[in-house]
Amino acid sequence: MFFLGNILLNHINLNPIYPESAFFYCVVVTAYLALYCLQRMGGFIVSRQSGAVSVNYERNGSAIPKWALIVAGICWGAYLVVSLGSTVIFNVNAYRGQMPDFREGEFNADVQLVDTTQLPVVDLEMAKKLADKKLGENPSLGSQVVLGEPTVQMVDGELVWVAPTYHSGFFKWVTNLSGSQGYVIVSATNPQDVRYVDSHRIKIQPGAYLFDDLSFYARFFGAPFTGLTDYSFELDDEGNPYWVISTYRNTWGFRLPEATGALIINAETGERRKYDLDDLPEWVDRVQPEDFIIRQIDNKGEYINGFLNFADKDKYKTSPGDIIVYNNGDCYLFTGVTSVGADESAIGFVMVDMVTKEPTIYRISGATEQSAQKSAEGKVQQFGYYASWPIIVNVNGTPSYFMTLKDDEGLLKQYAYVSVKDYLVVGVGESVPEAKVNYEKALRQNVSSDTTITETTAKTVSGTVQRIAAEYSASGTVYRFVLENRPDKLFTAAASLSEELAITREGDSIRVEYLDNGAGLCEVTGFDNLAFEQK
Incomplete structure (x- = not known):
């Protein structure tokens, strides 16, 4: 019975307003009534003949009570009526209106200018490989634990990406009841920055046993009557590990789930607390499940002109990735x-706040993400590289x-920028700054009437180097320097831009061409060490 209860509590809650719970109650009631009727109408007789045991059911002539059929019919009838009534046929407005009306956004005002040092160059696939490699550096640890799914977070x-450790089996759990040891942090902006943190234990985790199992613990101790989904491993700003589990309710019968807050469980101590959307801790990045958001946007686009829109007028849908x-x-x-019906052009882009669910649409027509991937891959087709799923930047x-x-091994080789409005405008490079410089050159060569480029005209300045330093990473070497006559400007230059960067020192006279984004950060597009020429 304990294991049966464990299985049930892992998969359903105890509130019959949720479809899985309602179905479970219908089955339980039906099974109970069936056993009651069998007992009332007769009984099982156990007999032994020639050493063999046989079980037979003998009726006593009683009929199935009508009230039992009525009760079972009411349960299943109510379940079917609510299920049918929850469909879009009976309330298309609920499906269309679950996602709030989009706020019309202004891209340049809302999206911050790109900082090449903060671009996420590590995706989920690479984060897994880097975390596994870090774990493999400690053979004794690798035999005790396995890594969970990495989660990107601030x-x-x-x-960073954060991947918790899990017990590798039952006996590992028995011998480490205080929890598996630590988690791995992978910087999303620097593939060389991978850290194993062993100062915390992960006691509550998926796949553990008894009350240490995450789903059982969350359901039995945290929220027995609440919908739970989207289990996410997150750290607070002090590095303490938590499970952030989205809570939800259905807004139209058994359909249209809506996030209501989060159940947050301390992975070390098991301390738990439910939060509404308006009182979440500041370190919680998201509580809106991704599949909820995508389904709501698709519903809004599918039923924009009602249910019977066979001509597909004004319909839209999300891209095949997010x-x-x-x-x-x-x-x-x-x-x-x-x-x-269109698969090669986008009519806009939607950004949805993952806490408040506030949606903003940027009506920028152009290439889809898949088209941009193909364009970038075509630029380096001689190498056979493949592109990661793109992000949009300013x-x-x-x-x-x-x-x-x-x-093919999943190793970073180059970086690419592709214009949204014209996916033929591509810039690639062996470092992020180099790719950006090449992309900006391509933009200036392909300016069209409908393209807006803010302050892309290259400026020139000469001066004496006050400070200079090199930053090394897997994305390439970048030099940063300040000029004595421009102390308010921080210049950034990719090492591949000029061989003279490597020999430049404080006090050298230089001349640079640069693009100023207006925030004091300048991307260098041309570099000349005048002191070197004089020698």
Whole structure:
């Protein structure tokens, strides 16, 4: 009975307003009535003949009570009526209106200018490989634990992937009842920054046993009568591990689930608390399940002109992929939207706040994410690299896709920018700054009447180097320097831009061409060390 209860509590809640719970109650009531009727109408007789035991059922002539049939009929009838009544046929407005009306956004005002040092170059696939490699550096640890699914998040202002450790089996759990040891942090912006943190234990985890199992613990101790979904491993700004589980309710019968808040469980201590959307801790990045958001956007586009819109007038749908992005410190789900029937052009892009569910649409027509991937791959087709799923960034006022280019082993090889409005405008490079410089050159060469480029005209300045330093990462070497006559400007230059960068020192006279984004950050597009020439 304990294991039966464990299975049931892992998969359903005890509130009959949820479809899985209602179905379960119908089955339980029907089974109970069936057993009652069998007992009332007769009984089982056990007999032994020649050493063999036989069980036979003998009726006593009683009929099935009508009230039992009525009760069972009421249960199943109510379930079927609510299920049918929950469909779009009976309330198309509920399906269309679950996602609030889009706010018309202004791309340049809402999306911050790209900072090449903060672009997420590590995707989920690479995060898994890097985390596994870090775990494999400790053979004794690798035999005790396995890694869970990495989750991208902002921790104390740093964008990272975090993967918890799990017990590798029953006996490992028995010998480590205090929990598996630690988690792995992979920087989303620097593939060389991978850290194993062993100062915390993960006691509550998926696949554990008895009360340490996450889903059982959350259901039995945290929210027995509440819908739970989207289990996410997150850290607070001090590095303490938590499980953030979205709570939800159905807004139309058994359909249209809507996030209501979160159940947050301390993975070390099991301490738990339910939060509404308006009182979540500040470190919680998201509580809106991605599949909820995508389904609501699709419903809004599918039923924009009602249920019987056979001509598909004004219909739209989301792109076949989506991605989590951070802008100005907030977490958003980003996806393109295309007209129904069109698969090569986007009519705009939607960013949805993953806490408040506030949607913003940017009506920028252009290439879809898949088209941008193909364009970037075509630029390096001689190498056979494939592109990661792109994110949209603001390059000097121009909506642009950014993606990484990887080889068949999943290793980062190059980086690419593709214009949203014209996917033939591509810039690639072996470092992020180099790719951006090449992309900006391509933009200036392909300016069209409907393209808005803010402050992309290259400026020139000469001066003496006050400070200079090199930053090394897997995305390439980048030099940063300040000029004595421009102390308010921080210049950034890719090492591949000029061989003279490597020999430049404080006190050298230089001349640079650069693009100023207006925030004091300058991308160098041309570099000349005058002191070297004089020698």
